[in-house]
Amino acid sequence: MHVVVNAAMSADGKLSTRRREQIPISGPDDFDRVDQLRADSDAVMVGVGTVLADDPSLTVDDPDRREARTERGDPANPARVVADSRIRTPPDARVLDGSAETYLLVSEAAPTDFIEEMEAAGAYVIAAGEDRVDLTTVLAKLEGEGVDQLMVEGGGELIFGLFEEGLVDELSVFVGPKILGGRDAPTLADGDGFVEDFPALDLTGVERLDDGVLLTWSVDGRTE
Numbered sequence: 001m002h003v004v005v006n007a008a009m010s011a012d013g014k015l016s017t018r019r020r021e022q023i024p025i026s027g028p029d030d031f032d033r034v035d036q037l038r039a040d041s042d043a044v045m046v047g048v049g050t051v052l053a054d055d056p057s058l059t060v061d062d063p064d065r066r067e068a069r070t071e072r073g074d075p076a077n078p079a080r081v082v083a084d085s086r087i088r089t090p091p092d093a094r095v096l097d098g099s100a101e102t103y104l105l106v107s108e109a110a111p112t113d114f115i116e117e118m119e120a121a122g123a124y125v126i127a128a129g130e131d132r133v134d135l136t137t138v139l140a141k142l143e144g145e146g147v148d149q150l151m152v153e154g155g156g157e158l159i160f161g162l163f164e165e166g167l168v169d170e171l172s173v174f175v176g177p178k179i180l181g182g183r184d185a186p187t188l189a190d191g192d193g194f195v196e197d198f199p200a201l202d203l204t205g206v207e208r209l210d211d212g213v214l215l216t217w218s219v220d221g222r223t224e
């Protein structure tokens, strides 16, 4: 499986405001690039923090791109994947609106009645990990379901968790022309932070885009 993390951050490295309110950091060209990346992926993943903050749809916006997917025999939209250890996804979240397949990745601590509620709402539930989702195991299961290219759209907790497990192959970050500030505002990689064995990156691209810059890296030492 090829795992691509994509995010937009302010010039000071924040993914959103300290109130976790989503504000546009990307401009139209970057949003269009993100839409193409979704269209090129088998699944798009976020953490439940992003579902609660933004209620994203995670679908492909451009009808031509959806049509191109169906012409090559894929569903119009990639599958949606939410890492949600204890099931905080609301049953009326957009990711459960039926416009794409949705996998809910939960831990063994997830309450059984919540699992049933999510399945009734149309989600496929995959459980692994005692207290929080065991990302290595669930990504292997998703690969078994045919997910070869996984795009991860955040947020900072999930991105850190994936780096922690050595699961990221590629990182693309749009750095936009804003300062958001806030010591508690989400950043690209939050979690507990590394104190050693820092993941190392190889810069593969620098491109001026909208009023910002798109940086792409490949990740050293990723084990398949």
Ligand SMILES: NC(=O)c1ccc[n+]([C@@H]2O[C@H](COP(=O)([O-])OP(=O)(O)OC[C@H]3O[C@@H](n4cnc5c(N)ncnc54)[C@H](O)[C@@H]3O)[C@@H](O)[C@H]2O)c1
Residues within 6 Å of the ligand: 006, 007, 008, 009, 014, 015, 016, 017, 019, 020, 021, 022, 025, 046, 047, 048, 049, 050, 051, 053, 054, 083, 084, 085, 086, 132, 133, 134, 135, 153, 154, 155, 156, 157, 158, 159, 160, 161, 162, 186, 190
């Ligand atoms: N600018 C961008 O590109 C962008 C993209 C996505 C989200 N965001 C912002 O990020 C914020 C949400 O990010 P966040 O960090 O609060 O939440 P998140 O989206 O990273 O979700 C975190 C949740 O993921 C789940 N999870 C399960 N297993 C995990 C594991 N092994 N490791 C880590 N997480 C695991 C947990 O339930 C955890 O609470 C929002 O403010 C949103 O607007 C910005």
Ligand SMILES: Nc1nc(=O)c(N)c(NC[C@H](O)[C@H](O)[C@H](O)COP(=O)(O)O)[nH]1
Residues within 6 Å of the ligand: 007, 008, 022, 023, 024, 025, 026, 027, 030, 031, 034, 046, 050, 054, 055, 056, 057, 058, 059, 153, 154
């Ligand atoms: N690429 C990007 N640039 C931004 O400036 C910005 N604020 C986000 N934020 C990601 C966001 O937190 C959501 O998760 C989805 O981008 C929303 O997805 P939908 O359009 O609803 O499908 N992402």
